[in-house]
Amino acid sequence: MGTHLPSTEFDGTAVDDQREADAEAVMGEPAAQMVQLLGPDGKLGADPVFSDYADKLTPEHLRGLYADMAAIRRFDVEATALQRQGQLALWVPLTGQEAAQIGSGRASQPQDYIFPTYREHGVALTRNVDLAELLRQFRGVSNGGWNPRDTNFHLYTLVLAAQTLHAVGYAMGIQRDQKFAAAANGAGKQPDAAVIAYFGDGASSEGDVHESMVFASSYKAPVVFFCQNNHWAISVPTNVQTRVPLSNRAKGYGFPGIRVDGNDVIAVHAVTEWALEHARQGKGPVLIEAFTYRVGAHTTADDPTKYRQSAEEDAWRAKDPLARLEKYLRAEGLADDTFFAKVKADGDELAAYVRRTAHDIENPDIRQAFAKVYKEAHPLVAEELAWFEEYSAGFAGEEESAGHAAKAGH
Amino acid sequence: MTTMTIAKAINEGLRATLAANPKSLLMGEDIGPLGGVYRVTDGLIGEFGPDRVVDTPLAESGIIGTAIGLALRGYSPVCEIQFDGFVFPGFNQITTQLAKIHSRSNGNLSVPVVIRIPYGGGIGSIEHHSESPEALFAHTAGLRIISPSNPHDAYWMIQQAVECQDPVIVFEPKRRYWLKGDVDVENPGPSEDPFKAHVLREGTDATVVAYGPLVPVALAAANAAEEDGRSVEVIDLRSISPIDFDTVTASVQKTGRLIVAHEAPTFGGIGGEIAARISERAFHSLEAPVIRVGGFHMPYPVAKVEEDYLPDIDRILEALDRALSY
Numbered sequence: 001m002g003t004h005l006p007s008t009e010f011d012g013t014a015v016d017d018q019r020e021a022d023a024e025a026v027m028g029e030p031a032a033q034m035v036q037l038l039g040p041d042g043k044l045g046a047d048p049v050f051s052d053y054a055d056k057l058t059p060e061h062l063r064g065l066y067a068d069m070a071a072i073r074r075f076d077v078e079a080t081a082l083q084r085q086g087q088l089a090l091w092v093p094l095t096g097q098e099a100a101q102i103g104s105g106r107a108s109q110p111q112d113y114i115f116p117t118y119r120e121h122g123v124a125l126t127r128n129v130d131l132a133e134l135l136r137q138f139r140g141v142s143n144g145g146w147n148p149r150d151t152n153f154h155l156y157t158l159v160l161a162a163q164t165l166h167a168v169g170y171a172m173g174i175q176r177d178q179k180f181a182a183a184a185n186g187a188g189k190q191p192d193a194a195v196i197a198y199f200g201d202g203a204s205s206e207g208d209v210h211e212s213m214v215f216a217s218s219y220k221a222p223v224v225f226f227c228q229n230n231h232w233a234i235s236v237p238t239n240v241q242t243r244v245p246l247s248n249r250a251k252g253y254g255f256p257g258i259r260v261d262g263n264d265v266i267a268v269h270a271v272t273e274w275a276l277e278h279a280r281q282g283k284g285p286v287l288i289e290a291f292t293y294r295v296g297a298h299t300t301a302d303d304p305t306k307y308r309q310s311a312e313e314d315a316w317r318a319k320d321p322l323a324r325l326e327k328y329l330r331a332e333g334l335a336d337d338t339f340f341a342k343v344k345a346d347g348d349e350l351a352a353y354v355r356r357t358a359h360d361i362e363n364p365d366i367r368q369a370f371a372k373v374y375k376e377a378h379p380l381v382a383e384e385l386a387w388f389e390e391y392s393a394g395f396a397g398e399e400e401s402a403g404h405a406a407k408a409g410h
Numbered sequence: 411m412t413t414m415t416i417a418k419a420i421n422e423g424l425r426a427t428l429a430a431n432p433k434s435l436l437m438g439e440d441i442g443p444l445g446g447v448y449r450v451t452d453g454l455i456g457e458f459g460p461d462r463v464v465d466t467p468l469a470e471s472g473i474i475g476t477a478i479g480l481a482l483r484g485y486s487p488v489c490e491i492q493f494d495g496f497v498f499p500g501f502n503q504i505t506t507q508l509a510k511i512h513s514r515s516n517g518n519l520s521v522p523v524v525i526r527i528p529y530g531g532g533i534g535s536i537e538h539h540s541e542s543p544e545a546l547f548a549h550t551a552g553l554r555i556i557s558p559s560n561p562h563d564a565y566w567m568i569q570q571a572v573e574c575q576d577p578v579i580v581f582e583p584k585r586r587y588w589l590k591g592d593v594d595v596e597n598p599g600p601s602e603d604p605f606k607a608h609v610l611r612e613g614t615d616a617t618v619v620a621y622g623p624l625v626p627v628a629l630a631a632a633n634a635a636e637e638d639g640r641s642v643e644v645i646d647l648r649s650i651s652p653i654d655f656d657t658v659t660a661s662v663q664k665t666g667r668l669i670v671a672h673e674a675p676t677f678g679g680i681g682g683e684i685a686a687r688i689s690e691r692a693f694h695s696l697e698a699p700v701i702r703v704g705g706f707h708m709p710y711p712v713a714k715v716e717e718d719y720l721p722d723i724d725r726i727l728e729a730l731d732r733a734l735s736y
């Protein structure tokens with residue numbers, strides 16, 4: 001995979017330097033190479049494998065990647081504000097990780113199926129999930145919010161790493177579908193598909209990640225493991241989860257592992273496209289570690305000042321994924337003030353739409369919850385619902401507020 | 411009508427499922443050439459190939475988790491957990507994912523995964539091979555739990571579990587795997603609905619409810635009681651979630667006394683749930699408190715003393731005496 005930057009040269013923070021020195025001591029060799037095409041200075045470098053993929057990005061594509069990153073950052077600001085105003089119970093910000101999410105999401109094709117964790121709002125955008133619907137679960141009106149069948153973007157999974165196994169099983173299903181199509185002489189053949197499983201550096205310690213990589217490797221399942229190493233699992237730094245770069249783990253399972261500059265949208269897009277092709281062609285899984293940073297808090301309930309220095313955050317702000325692409329687009333004459341003004345206006349429009357829609361979301365009725373426990377009729381659920389109806393009916397004539405309390409099950 | 415063991419009946423049921431439903435597949439540890447440690451999947455890999463009968467890596471969370479993914483892609487996986495005590499590495503996937511995905515998705519997704527678990531004691535085995543963890547799963551909404559007690563039910567219930575659109579756990583009474591009985595492979599007859607209880611024996615003095623491995627014990631106890639002039643009705647619950655309370659209630663309204671027997675510890679068990687529900691539904695019919703017969707509040711004991719732990723005929727008869735003493 002060519003000559004890449006040693007990651008120490010790239011990140012330059014004392015914490016990361018120490019980690020890489022530790023890893024080198026453990027492994028007896030430089031820890032990992034990092035694929036980077038677009039540096040923080042906005043200059044495009046070369047890579048023997050991935051430049052070919054980057055070259056496929058037209059100016060239109062590049063402007064699109066910028067617009068997507070700007071849109072999701074604006075959305076993040078709006079959702080945070082909605083939480084502060086009490087419109088959302090919680091928000092999980094993604095600022096800093098736009099390139100990792102937009103770059104990988106835009107590399108996927110409609111037939112691919114994506115299993116996110118809970119912070120992949122940028123990937124959701126690339127899969128055409130209605131971002132207002134995405135807020136439903138953070139408002140407490142749904143545990144899902146969108147129909148994954150419409151977008152091939154699965155629901156958020158809050159139990160860390162559980163979805164990595166679902167992704168591998170889904171990929172095993174794709175393999176079987178291909179055999180069915182082959183047995184039917186290609187009748188009903190769909191375009192080759194792959195799966196992406198997102199997870200974090202913290203989740204990488206969960207046993208399900210290990211098991212999913214074992215299954216994927218054994219069955220050569222068409223799945224791309226996409227780990228966003230954003231340096232923190234709430235308050236715990238990555239070196240508690242691993243002594244070596246996470247991408248190195250792939251070697252132990254017997255498939256390629258790539259560490260990519262997660263703040264370089266061009267490189268992320270390139271490596272993900274390569275990995276998805278690899279998977280779709282039946283060559284098996286790939287692990288991508290996107291080296292990035294969670295610039296904001298873990299969630300709106302978190303206080304990063306308790307566990308990290310603001311200097312670290314500043315060092316990473318200097319590697320901002322949007323700023324470097326803007327530099328590049330301007331320097332190459334691919335985008336001008338008019339373009340950036342339009343992007344800003346579009347972002348404000350998206351924010352207004354999301355705000356409007358969030359205010360309008362109606363509270364659900366607990367009867368809907370009764371209806372969705374099982375797909376087939378269930379006597380206990382029916383009996384408890386009947387009891388609830390009778391109980392609620394007892395409040396019928398009373399004030400609206402009392403009736404509402406009964407309805408909500410208080 | 412053919413005579414076969416419970417193990418063979420499940421094997422035949424799985425064979426029928428694999429033949430009828432091209433999207434069905436079996437997954438588990440050692441279920442391929444070996445046919446499973448209890449040989450329940452014997453011969454199936456030869457007939458259906460390794461894509462339909464999958465020897466998986468040795469990882470229970472992995473088995474359940476990938477089965478969920480396969481179900482999301484439109485497949486019907488049937489997972490074998492090798493022994494009851496080894497389901498726990500997969501407990502997270504079962505309770506936080508499998509049970510909840512339909513609800514989480516507001517009904518847009520369903521995950522019709524079947525999990526087969528050989529369970530229960532009485533086989534003189536080492537630790538973790540004799541447990542009855544059904545109540546832990548029954549407490550989780552979104553799952554259905556059934557347990558056959560005879561070959562005919564075993565043949566049909568496994569197929570019905572696969573047809574069901576909800577996740578189903580089938581607890582298989584492992585010490586009865588070699589129990590023989592008639593199976594009508596043409597017609598399920600009264601076993602049409604896997605979630606309905608069966609009255610196996612009519613009686614007027616008391617009702618004994620059991621499921622899985624204790625059904626033959628309950629029947630034997632009823633026969634012994636008859637010699638003492640006591641008429642005992644025996645119900646095979648068949649489904650542990652949901653529970654067919656209508657059948658149990660109707661029986662208790664007739665007999666006035668209820669004993670529930672299971673191998674699992676009584677504390678927090680299915681018997682307690684049945685006792686509570688029946689005391690609400692049939693309070694005025696009850697002549698005595700509902701009495702539970704079950705395991706003690708201890709880790710499943712060593713094989714040499716399991717006889718003292720497991721409910722047997724005498725334990726059920728003792729409970730009957732108590733019920734009749736009110």
Ligand SMILES: Cc1ncc(C[n+]2csc(CCOP(=O)(O)OP(=O)(O)O)c2C)c(N)n1
Pocket residue numbers: 119158159160199200201202203204230232233234294298
């Ligand atoms: C199984 C499980 N344990 C604990 C938690 C609580 N929790 C939520 S997010 C989080 C940190 C996850 O860190 P990481 O995987 O790096 O993802 P990030 O939040 O950085 O995107 C923890 C501990 C959880 N959701 N699931």
Ligand SMILES: [Mg+2]
Pocket residue numbers: 200201202228229230231232233234
């Ligand atoms: Mg993290």
